[in-house]
Structure formats: structure tokens, C-alpha cells
Amino acid sequence: MDERAVLVEFGCRVRELRETRGLSQERLAELAHLHRTYIGSVERGERNISLVNIHRIARALDVASSELLMKSDGSKN
DSSP: OOHHHHHHHHHHHHHHHHHHTTOOHHHHHHHHTSOHHHHHHHHTTOOOOOHHHHHHHHHHHTSOHHHHTSOOTTOOO
């Protein structure tokens, strides 16, 4: 899997968990203390985010950080 595919897969997983919880990108960003446009770029696979921000997003979604690294249910890989 190339780097871009890893970022896209991670973003899909964040989006999947966010939508499952009925959160908007804006609300997730508020909970994670990040900017809304940052969350959008993560979900589109445009950012190679830090461990600190992975932890912030996981905490905001009420999941373990490791759960964000699991394959998305909608994955084609």
C-alpha cells in the first residue's frame, strides 16, 4: 500500500466513525480542539497527521487510537 492509500484509508475510518456517532466535521473538530478544515483534509487523505492529533481525534470519537488504524468497513482493499 502506498503512502497516499494509507492516508485515504485512515481518513475513511475517521469519517466512518464520525458519521456513526452522528457528528459533523465541525463538532468533531470542536471536541478534538482542531479546526474544521483540518478534519476535512484528514478525511480526504490530504494530511499525514501527528500522533498527538490521532489521539485527539480518537478521544473526541471516544475510541482507542488503535481503532482509527483499523480498516474501514467501506474499504475496497
